[in-house]
Amino acid sequence: MNKNRMPENRTSENRTPENRISDKAIIGWREWVSFPDIGIDKIKAKVDTGARTSALHAFNIEEFSFNGQKMVRFKIHPLQRDNDYIVVCEAAVIDTREVTDSGGHCEKRFVIETPITIGNETFSIEATLTDRDTMKFRMLLGRTALEKRFIVDSSKSYVLSKNINRKKGIEK
């Protein structure tokens, strides 16, 4: 039997990403995502169509300069219940922006641009850094990051998270 031939029992379901509407993938309201360039293997994101920009819950945020480029160094607790696990990240600052949160409070925040991996896709997103520790999720994925690729099914969670959960363990 020719190995290159498609096995007969392969259905469309296990051959293509399931649950696609038009050319966009279905994403749940919670997903595990990763940021390969800043060393975050796994962080739980709330997929939030109510927010324009994405946000990362960071602390000890400090500005510095590298080769004339404005940079920012910050720490993240990627896991909600594990405050001993800290990732120190560095990223270029592309903007500072006034952001109004859902409580109506205005805050000046650094904006970074970095690749994010969701399911099988890796693409660049903008995220603001905030140190509000009342944020339940350490990551919010807003409309701008979602708009080209995803449609949100808010009755589901972790639709695109299977790969991250299985393959990437947490290295402490």
Next chain:
Amino acid sequence: MLLKQFIFMLLITSGLSAQAVATEMITVGWLENVHIDDSGYRLKAKIDTGADNSSINAEDVTEFTKDGEQWVKFSLRNAWDKNYTITKPVLNTTRVKMKNGNIQERFVIELDVRLGKVSKLAKVNLVDRSHFKYQLLIGRSFLAPQFVVDSSRTFTVTDK
């Protein structure tokens, strides 16, 4: 061989569209104009997958008792500057933890909300949203199971 692959691809595509039809999901934008009750009164709503529940900007809220039941009367003002008064029994009160850590107690009522062709009862809590752009926030409990949200679009099932 090529032909077989081509047929296989065709099968996948047709299978996919069949699946999309079978689930009958309605794609809405992140902003939609919804109708309240059967009144024809419209409200601009933000469709917010980040919120558990729905909330509405209620003005002049007054509480009263009718036949031993707790009722509430309040008024709405929409983007077209029209007012609408609602009188409903209070379903329960809910405690909402705010971003600043404060806890707010809010009345919850049931409201008939029509989004596109679908009309259903929404549990909404009453809040002062006067400092926000949108008077109604539609959360996940309303959206499940038939709506999905395309955050690149607005007014996909309703008129602007």
